[in-house]
Amino acid sequence: MANEVPHPYSIDVSPLLKPEGNFQWAIRRSGKLIERSDRPHRREAKAFESAMEAVERAMKPGADGGPR
Known part of the structure; x- marks a missing residue:
């Protein structure tokens, strides 16, 4: 992807089985899951x-997981 994800975050985009042909994402900070998509993306x-x-x-x- 063109956009670079800032360190220490990583983004995992993966296909969904249902609904087929859609995608979900997960965000990790230093390897620990901090958020996951709640809806499918086409x-x-x-x-x-x-x-x-x-x-x-x-x-x-002040955001959850962000630097303070």
Whole structure:
């Protein structure tokens, strides 16, 4: 993907079995799961974009999991 995920976060985008052809994402910080998508995404790129938005929210000071 074109966007780089800031360290120490990582994004895993994977296909769903149901509904078939959709994708989900998971965000990890230093290997520990901090958030997972709650809805299917029709395209892998959209799932990644949604995950990047969640990383940006997590990075905000005072956010759960973000630096304080």
